[in-house]
Amino acid sequence: MTVRNRVLVLLAAVLALAVVAVASILHASARADRRNETQPGGPKVTSGPVTLTTPGRMVFRNMAWGPHRDELTTVPASAPAGPRVASGVKCLRFYAAAGTGVCLQSVHGPVADTYRALILDTHLKETAHYDVPGIPSRARVSPTGHFAAWTAFVGGDSYAGTNFSTRAAIVDVRTGKLIPSLEAFRIVKNGHRYHSADANFWGVTFTSDDNTFYATLATKGRTYLVQGDLRTRTVTTLHENVECPSLSPDGTRIAYKKRVKGLPKDAPWHLYVLNLRTMRETPLSEPRSVDDQAAWQNNHTLVYALPGDYGADLYELPADGTGKPRRISTAAVSPAFVE
Amino acid sequence: MYVADSRASTPTASVEGTARRSRAGRYRTTIAPTVLALGTVSLITDVSSEMVTAVLPLYLVTGLGLSPLGFGLLDGVYNGFSALVRLAGGHLADRGDGRHKWVAGLGYGISAACKPLLLLAHTLTPIGLILAADRTGKGLRTAPRDALISLSSTPETRGRAFGVHRAMDTAGALLGPLAAFLILRATVDGYDAVFTVSFCVAVLGVLVLVLFVPGGSARGPGAGSVPVPVPVPVPVSVPGGSTSAPESPQRPTLRAALGLLGRRDLRRITICALLLGLATVSDSFVYLLLQHRLGVPDRWFALLPLGTAAAFLLLALPLGRLADRVGRRRVFVAGHGALLLAYALLLTSWHGPALPYAVLLLHGGFYAATDGVLMAAASENVPERLRSSGLAVVQTGQALARFVCSLGFGAAWTLWGDRTALLTATVVLAACAAFSAVSLRPARPAKERLAT
Incomplete structure (x- = not known):
């Protein structure tokens, strides 16, 4: 083939490939327009004030298509499928308690997106923000509203980028003092001091004493429920095969996702409740795999997200292993019940 | 590339034995066109692969809602396999004249083919397999590509030739993530667009390789079949019925390589x-x-x-x-x-x-x-x-x-x-x-x- 022909072949190919590439980008960007239109039959959403201290409300991230997509919205906890009031604050993940909110959001930078955690007051005004080192995953606030925690996935830097780790951070909202990673805490495993470079933490949940918390510790391919102490900066393992713990309002039980043998590798979890006094596990009656840190609506009812047509839907389930899951809301994620 | 091709009667940059000629000439100060072509292929391919690498965590977590933890499990096992693939790639490329290009091309091709497959895979196991195939392609092409670079540059300028290639390669690795995030910015959940563009870019890389890197057939007459005068100082087994490389008196074997x-x-x-x-x-x-x-x-x-x-x-x-x-x-x-x-x-x-x-x-x-x-x-x-x-x-x-x-x-x-x-x-x-x-x-x- 002559040089001229090769260049011609190359030019023709570049042209054809460019057409395919541009078409795929246009196709994907047209999605933006579709998603800004309200979906027919979807929940009604209007702008309005949202506060974190109105009793009997559920605050969550609205995922329904339309102008208020991804905003924090609120509905009465007694009528979660009803009309939503949107705040204008966009979050990927959210939680709130005692008038303090934590909102994990993405910030569009010139080169890449970065993430940060906003601490919100009862009127959703930002009081502080912190850098989050990776893709946000879990968010929690202590029942006192004094501490907030979040977990992020930190991506690997090897060729195919398949090594991931998690980073769990806790901040004292009153003083602004940040613990950027629980990896700095002393680990006591089965009664012994434990060191490992591969220790990962995620899914923090707080008690109401402003000192104790629970979280997942993963090391050497196993996961553990750990009890953490903020004053002594120590975590102690309590139970194996526990992920994303969520402490009940009365502080007696932990709802969590447990890796169950025989399930597919990417949907391996079933919901369980662990009694902290007897250490007895109770399987819940949700047959599907759940990848969420459940929220307690009250001492008897759990609410969690499962994948849905518009991202995720919310389901409720009795915490004692009875009953059946019931879908309470579509196109919604990260629920918090405020009082 | 075309310069080497247009001077087919006096090949300058294809075989070591002839490249030595350049000592007397100006090739001492230039980079062999083949090296530039291979550098371009690597640059383009790295743009393509780093686009995917950069968005993969985000895609898994926010696009597919998968937990990426434990995903690295494949790595340990795979490292051993990858080493074998590399040796196989090197060995295959030596078995006959002009094979370097085609073995490298196969490696680039496998990696390119993996990109559209990512559009179809929605669970961890197939995604893991696709990434493994992608890296198999990378393992396959590395040694033949480096061999082509060293064979097409003069001994005196080899360090520079590799320097140029690695610089171009790294430039691609820096540009890839940037391209991916520009696409994500212009779209909503545009992972499909990132994978599609990555595929188009990868195909372009393969095409540049096919069109502008001289292989056996692209070499000038005589150049490819220059008998190698150096006897290998280790016994080389000669299996009977060598059909793939009849011009080579001793077919390179794995034993010879080791x-x-x-x-x-x-x-x-x-x-x-x-x-x-x-x-x-x-x-x-x-x-x-x-x-x-x-x-x-x-x-x-x-x-x-x-x-x-x-x-x-x-x-x-x-x-x-x-x-x-x-x-x-x-x-x-x-x-x-x-x-x-x-x-x-x-x-x-x-x-x-x-x-x-x-x-x-x-x-x-x-x-x-x-x-x-x-x-x-x-x-x-x-x-x-x-x-x-x-x-x-x-x-x-x-x-x-x-x-x-x-x-x-x-x-x-x-x-x-x-x-x-x-x-x-x-x-x-x-x-x-x-x-x-x-x-x-x-x-x-x-x-x-x-x-x-």
Whole structure:
């Protein structure tokens, strides 16, 4: 083939490939327009004030298509499928308690997106923000509203980028003092001091004493429920095969996702409740795999997200292993019940 | 490329035996067109692959709602397989004239084909398999590509040729993530667009390879079948019924490739690369150490690899030229000196604001002084007909040594903490570097000995 022909072949190919590439980008960007239109039959959403201290409300991230997509919205906890009031604050993940909110959001930078955690007051005004080192995953606030925690996935830097780790951070909202990673805490495993470079933490949940918390510790391919102490900066393992713990309002039980043998590798979890006094596990009656840190609506009812047509839907389930899951809301994620 | 092709009657840049001609001419100061073509292919391919790498975590977590933890499990097992693929790629490429191009092309092609498959896979197992196939392609193409670079440049400019190639390669790695995020910005959940564009870019890379890198058929008459005058000093088995390479009197076998290690020069440099690899802490550990010991804030963490890449990009060519002038082995050992210095900086308790930059500069400098330079140095000691296999042996040895180091370093960190682990790595590296400095001391002028 002559040089001229090769260049011609190359030019023709570049042209054809460019057409395919541009078409795929246009196709994907047209999605933006579709998603800004309200979906027919979807929940009604209007702008309005949202506060974190109105009793009997559920605050969550609205995922329904339309102008208020991804905003924090609120509905009465007694009528979660009803009309939503949107705040204008966009979050990927959210939680709130005692008038303090934590909102994990993405910030569009010139080169890449970065993430940060906003601490919100009862009127959703930002009081502080912190850098989050990776893709946000879990968010929690202590029942006192004094501490907030979040977990992020930190991506690997090897060729195919398949090594991931998690980073769990806790901040004292009153003083602004940040613990950027629980990896700095002393680990006591089965009664012994434990060191490992591969220790990962995620899914923090707080008690109401402003000192104790629970979280997942993963090391050497196993996961553990750990009890953490903020004053002594120590975590102690309590139970194996526990992920994303969520402490009940009365502080007696932990709802969590447990890796169950025989399930597919990417949907391996079933919901369980662990009694902290007897250490007895109770399987819940949700047959599907759940990848969420459940929220307690009250001492008897759990609410969690499962994948849905518009991202995720919310389901409720009795915490004692009875009953059946019931879908309470579509196109919604990260629920918090405020009082 | 076309320049070589248009001078087909006097091939300048295809075979070592003929490339020596350039000593008298101007080719001493230019980069062989084949090297530029291969650099372009690598640049384009790296744009494509780094686009996917950059968005993959985000895609898994927010696009598919999968938990990426434990995804790295594949890595350990896969490292061993990847080494075998590399050796196979090197060996296949040597089995007959002009195969380098096609084996490399197969590698690039496999990786390209993986991109659209990502659009179809929605669960972890198929995605893991696709990534494994992608890296199989990478393993397959590396040795033949490096062999082509060394075969198409003159012995005197080989360091520079590899420098140019590595600089172009790294430029692609820097551009890829940028392209991916521009696409994500212009779209909503545009992962499908990222994968599609990545595929188009990868196809372009394969096309540039096919059209502009001379293979056996693209070589001028006579050039490809120049009999290699150097007898290999190890017994080479000659299997009967050799059909693939009738022009070659001795078909290169796997045994011959491994027999290369019987050559003192190559054995020395392989052993040194292996020993130094055993003390080369993997990149992710270096970044973790930067964060642990120097307190680099979280928000910069993701940018640390870019610092290394930028230094690598800027220094690859100058250090490649330096290697041509003062000796490749010397620069290769000196590169490990830079790494030693980076370790030492990480060990100091002095926390200046410039320290992370200095560590990244040294880390990038280490790659610039060792990655391509090692291939250029090893090329001196591998006969042309086993070039690809020989380079694959050296690369595989180094890669396995680094993998062992990763495991050991992780264990040491767990047992003794980061400081002691790093101190140990520093001592081992210093010892290996000292050994290599003595062992690789140029006993003779750094001249091409092989083709004489």
